[in-house]
Structure formats: structure tokens, C-alpha cells
Amino acid sequence: xxxxxxxxxxxxxxxxxxxxxxxxxxxxxxxxxxxxxxxxxxxxxxxxxxxxxxxxxxxxxxxxxxxxxxxxxxxxxxxxxxxxxxxxxxxxxxxxxxxxxxxxxxxxxxxxxxxxxxxxxxxxxxxxxxxxxxxxxxxxxxxxxxxxxxxxxxxxxxxxxxxxxxxxxxxxxxxxxxxxxxxxxxxxxxxxxxxxxxxxxxxxxxxxxxxxxxxxxxxxxxxxxxxxxxxxxxxxxxxxxxxxxxxxxxxxxxxxxxxxxxxxxxxxxxxxxxxxxxxxxxxxxxxxxxxxxxxxxxxxxxxxxxxxxxxxxxxxxxxxxxxxxxxxxxxxxx
Ligand SMILES: [Zn+2]
Ligand SMILES: [Zn+2]
Ligand SMILES: [Zn+2]
Numbered sequence: 131x132x133x134x135x136x137x138x139x140x141x142x143x144x145x146x147x148x149x150x151x152x153x154x155x156x157x158x159x160x161x162x163x164x165x166x167x168x169x170x171x172x173x174x175x176x177x178x179x180x181x182x183x184x185x186x187x188x189x190x191x192x193x194x195x196x197x198x199x200x201x202x203x204x205x206x207x208x209x210x211x212x213x214x215x216x217x218x219x220x221x222x223x224x225x226x227x228x229x230x231x232x233x234x235x236x237x238x239x240x241x242x243x244x245x246x247x248x249x250x251x252x253x254x255x256x257x258x259x260x261x262x263x264x265x266x267x268x269x270x271x272x273x274x275x276x277x278x279x280x281x282x283x284x285x286x287x288x289x290x291x292x293x294x295x296x297x298x299x300x301x302x303x304x305x306x307x308x309x310x311x312x313x314x315x316x317x318x319x320x321x322x323x324x325x326x327x328x329x330x331x332x333x334x335x336x337x338x339x340x341x342x343x344x345x346x347x348x349x350x351x352x353x354x355x356x357x358x359x360x361x362x363x364x365x366x367x368x369x370x371x372x373x374x375x376x377x378x379x380x381x382x383x384x385x386x387x388x389x390x391x392x393x394x395x396x397x398x399x400x401x402x403x404x405x406x407x408x409x410x411x412x413x414x415x416x417x418x419x420x421x422x423x424x425x426x427x428x429x430x431x432x433x434x435x436x437x438x439x440x441x442x443x444x445x446x447x448x449x450x451x452x453x454x455x456x457x458x459x460x461x462x463x464x
Contacts, residue, residue: 139157141153141156141157141160155211158207158208158211158212159229161204161207163193163195163200163201163204164204164205164207164208166193167189167193167204167205167208167213167220168208168212168213168222168226168229168230169230170184170189170192170193171184171189171213171220171221171222171226172222172226172227172230172371173192174192175221175222175227175371176371177366177371177373178364178366178373181218182221182222183216183217183218183219183220183221184219184220184221185218185219185220186202186205186219186220188219189205189219189220205220208226211223211225211226212225212226212229213226223266224266224267224268224295225267227371228267231331231332231370231371231372234332234369234370242264242298242301242302243264243265244262244263244264244265244301244309245263246261246262246263246272247261247262247263247306248260248261248274248306249261249262249271249306249307249310250307251271251307251310252421253273253274253275253276253278253291253421254291254419254420254421255273255276255277255278255279255291255358255421256273256275256276257421258273258274258275258276259274259275260272260273260274260291261274262306262309262310262313264296264301264309267295267296267297267298268293268294268295268296269293269294269295269296269309269310269312269313270287270290270292270293271290271291271292271293271310271313272287272289272290272291273289273291274289276289277289277350277351277358278290278291278351278358279291279292279351279357279358279359279377280351280356280357280358281351281352281353281356281357282356288351292313292314292317292380294313294314294316294317294320295313295316295320296309296312296313296316300312300313300316314382317382318381318382318385318386320374321365321374321376321382321383322386324336324338324365324374325338325383325386325455329367329369329370329372330372331367331370331372332367332369332370332372334367334368334369334370335367335368335369336365336366336367337365337366337367337368338363338364338365338366338454338455339363339364339453339454339455340361340362340363340364340378340434340436340451340452340453340454340455341361341362341363341364341375342360342361342428342431342434343355343357343360343361346360358377359377359378359379359426360428361377361378361426361428361434361436362375362376362377362378363375363376363377363378363383363451363455365455377426378426378436378438378451379420379424379425379426379438380420380424381415381418381420381424383438383455384438384449384451384457385415387449387457387460389447389449389457389460389462390440390447390449393440393442393445393447393462394415394418394440394442397442397443397445399415399417399418399442400416400417401415418440418442422441423440423441423442424438424439424440424441425438425439425441426438426439427439429450433452433453434453435450435451435452435453435458436450436451437449437450437451438450438451444464445462445463445464446462446463447460447461447462447463448460448461448462448463
């Protein structure tokens with residue numbers, strides 16, 4: 131360890147420890163006002179709210195700083211790292227959320243991006259070729275032709291089929307297919323943990339419920355909810371506000387249920403851990419066609435009940451979900 135000279139800051143002295151970007155980010159955080167801004171934006175954030183932006187004036191008032199130019203200086207230091215500026219004000223980027231969550235929950239940064247790249251996976255909605263893109267620490271799977279499952283909204287652009295958090299460390303040295311598999315494994319793991327009541331962000335409890343759009347368009351992406359499907363299973367952690375939603379017919383949601391595993395296992399459908407040429411690992415149910423083999427139906431509205439159907443050749447497995455996303459009934463038809 132070299133002896134620091136007089137003009138070197140302590141952060142300069144440890145620049146070799148985690149690389150220059152890490153020390154840059156640490157120094158950005160080195161001010162009470164900036165930390166207060168991050169906390170104020172997190173406090174204002176509410177999952178599933180269309181607009182979480184806080185105006186400059188509101189934010190300055192909340193942080194209690196009189197000097198506008200001083201406040202603006204500190205706020206600008208955070209933009210690009212932790213804060214996003216929108217037309218309506220300021221909001222936390224995912225890295226900002228993670229940082230606050232880390233502080234609150236008791237865990238990281240490199241700028242990795244991937245331009246849309248085609249993957250060998252047909253669109254579960256229309257059968258067209260699909261592509262992946264990586265930004266803001268999200269791996270986004272998009273259809274190259276149809277509107278996908280989601281319209282334009284926070285984190286998603288038209289054509290989005292799924293979006294899953296994938297840390298930058300998961301991106302290098304993986305093919306596009308492997309990236310999609312990695313994101314899908316993280317997504318399924320997250321979902322299973324949430325279904326079993328544990329937040330993967332902070333280990334806190336999870337609220338889960340079926341969200342039903344009350345004015346859903348019969349076809350395409352609905353203008354009311356910006357989703358193709360009227361029903362979504364939603365998860366929210368009341369401690370760190372980690373959240374996610376999933377289409378009931380997505381295999382991620384109930385794939386770990388013993389009835390689903392048994393249904394496919396008994397019929398010789400490979401589930402996982404088989405080595406082939408498709409990459410270093412395989413997601414479960416890669417031979418199950420999400421367009422043809424899985425379906426869901428809203429069978430009651432108050433409280434909502436959803437029946438998910440899995441098909442294999444002539445056999446069918448049906449699972450009924452209650453309003454809290456618990457499996458309350460299982461039936462097999464051969
Ligand atoms: Zn499509
Ligand atoms: Zn949490
Ligand atoms: Zn809708």
C-alpha cells in the first residue's frame with residue numbers, strides 16, 4: 131500500500147481498489163444534501179403509480195434547502211448516476227433505488243448496455259422473431275413485429291414481452307440466448323421467492339394479489355392498463371418497495387408448483403439441468419410453447435379467481451389461483 135501524498139484525497143488513494151468508476155460514484159455520494167435528495171425521491175416513489183417524478187421546487191422544499199443554485203448543483207451531481215430527469219421533474223434510476231434499498235435493507239455499478247439483438251425464441255403472442263436489449267440493469271425481451279405484452283410506460287416500450295432485472299456482472303461473456311436464459315432464471319427465482327413470501331431485495335415480507343383491469347380492451351395492448359392481459363399477478367414488498375408483476379399464463383408464476391413439475395416430469399418433458407448445445411444452462415420448460423401450451427382465464431371477478439391451463443399432447447393440467455395468488459385447486463384431465 132503506497133503512502134498517500136498531501137494533495138491526494140482518501141478516495142484517490144483507494145482508486146485501485148474497485149476501479150475509478152466506483153470511487154467516482156462514492157465521491158458523488160459524499161454530501162448530506164445528495165443523500166437527502168435520494169431519500170426524498172425514494173420516499174415519494176410509489177410502485178404502480180404512473181408518474182413518480184418530483185418537481186425541482188417540491189424536492190428542494192422537502193430537503194429543506196433555501197439556496198436554489200446550491201441545491202441545483204448537488205442535484206446535478208446525482209443525475210446520470212442515481213437520478214433521472216424527466217419532463218415532470220426528477221425520479222430515482224434503478225441504481226438509485228438499489229442504493230437506497232441497500233441502505234435500508236442492509237447490497238452494486240458498471241454501465242453496460244446492449245443494442246437490440248435477435249434471439250432464437252419466437253414471440254409467444256404472434257410467433258414472430260424476437261430480440262433482447264439491455265439497459266438500466268434490465269434485460270428486456272421484445273417482439274420485432276407485434277405490440278408485445280406491454281405498451282409504452284415506465285421501463286417498458288411498445289413490443290415488450292418481458293423485462294427482468296439482471297445485474298451488470300451477468301452480462302459479459304454470455305450469448306444473447308444465454309442472457310435471456312439468465313434473466314429468465316433470475317425472474318423465476320424471484321417469483322418463486324415472492325410466491326413463498328420472501329422479498330429477494332431485502333428478505334422482507336411480500337404482498338401478492340391478482341390485479342384486474344376494470345376497463346380492459348378485448349384485443350391488443352389495452353389503452354387503460356397498457357397491458358395485453360387483463361389480469362396480472364402483482365408482488366410488492368412493504369419494506370423496500372421492491373415490486374414486480376407477471377402474466378398468469380407465464381410459466382414463471384406457477385412452474386414450481388409440484389403439480390406442474392409432476393405433470394411435465396411424468397410426461398417426459400425435460401425440466402432442467404440437461405446439457406445440450408444451447409448454452410451453459412437451460413431454463414425450465416424450454417420445450418413448453420408459451421403460445422400454444424399455456425393459457426389462463428378469469429373465472430370469477432369478486433374476488434378474482436384465475437384458472438391457468440397447461441397442455442401436453444391430449445392431457446391438461448388446471449390450477450386455480452385466488453386473489454392472493456395462492457393455488458387453491460388442482461385438476462388433471464387425461
Ligand atoms: Zn409478437
Ligand atoms: Zn423488500
Ligand atoms: Zn386493461
